[in-house]
Amino acid sequence: METLDDTDKKLLRLLQQDAKLTTKELASHLGLTLSPVYERIKRLETLGYIKQYIAVLDKSLLGQPITTFCQVSMRYHDKAFIDKFEEEVQKLEEVQECYHMAGQVDFMLKIHVASLAEYHDFVKYKLSQIENIGVLNSTFVLKEIKHNLGYHIP
Numbered sequence: 676m677e678t679l680d681d682t683d684k685k686l687l688r689l690l691q692q693d694a695k696l697t698t699k700e701l702a703s704h705l706g707l708t709l710s711p712v713y714e715r716i717k718r719l720e721t722l723g724y725i726k727q728y729i730a731v732l733d734k735s736l737l738g739q740p741i742t743t744f745c746q747v748s749m750r751y752h753d754k755a756f757i758d759k760f761e762e763e764v765q766k767l768e769e770v771q772e773c774y775h776m777a778g779q780v781d782f783m784l785k786i787h788v789a790s791l792a793e794y795h796d797f798v799k800y801k802l803s804q805i806e807n808i809g810v811l812n813s814t815f816v817l818k819e820i821k822h823n824l825g826y827h828i829p
Contacts, residue, residue, distance in 0.1 A: 676722070677722055679724070682705055682707070682715070683715060683719065683724075684828045684829075685704070685705060686701060686705060686712070686715055686716070686719070687719065687724065687725075687828055688825075688828055689701055689704055689705075690716075690725065691824075691825035691826070691828075692825070694728045694729075698712050698713050698716070701716075731824060734787055738789050739787040739788055739789055740789070741787065741788045741789065741790060741791065741793075741794060741815065741816075742785065742786070742787055742815070742816040742819070743784075743785075743786045743787075743788065743794055743813050743814065743815050743816070744783060744784070744785055744786075744813070744814045744816070745783070745784040745786055745798075745802070745811055745812070745813045745814075746780040746782070746783055746784075746810075746811070746812040746813075746814075747760075747780065747781055747782040747783075747784065747802075747808055747810075747811055748779075748780050748781050748808075748809045748810040748811075748812075749781045749782075749807050749808065749809055750807050750808070750809035751807055752781070756806070756807040757775070757781075759805075759806060759807070760782065760805055760807065760808075761773075761775070763805045764782070764784065764805070767797075767801055767802065769786050769787060769788055769797050769801070770784050770785070770786055771785045771786065771787055772784070772785040773785075780812070784802075791815075794813070798811065798813070
């Protein structure tokens with residue numbers, strides 16, 4: 676992997692803060708002209724440092740104020756069951772994030788829904804229908820203290 680210089684790092688920090696900054700605005704912040712900034716952005720995209728540009732939405736305004744972390748433990752741990760779970764969880768629109776874990780649980784899901792009743796229905800009619808789930812443990816967010824979508828770039 677190609678190493679990043681200080682200008683690349685500063686550019687990535689700026690884009691994480693506001694991906695709508697124009698090339699002209701970025702050039703001004705970086706003390707460069709437009710062409711080198713454009714070329715750096717394209718290089719960082721090609722190298723995979725920049726995966727996509729997104730808008731961060733307000734979950735409450737979208738009617739999905741309930742955030743739940745659901746720990747899933749599988750009954751059997753062979754490859755076919757794990758692959759099937761990973762395939763099926765991709766289809767669940769309520770699941771924002773899914774991680775295969777090491778430790779006491781097999782998967783950690785981050786889920787957004789409108790209400791506890793909706794979460795109940797999600798578990799009953801969707802999640803629990805995935806074969807081989809042994810135990811589900813749900814925890815509900817009371818208050819979001821820190822939410823940072825960006826990565827620390829030293």
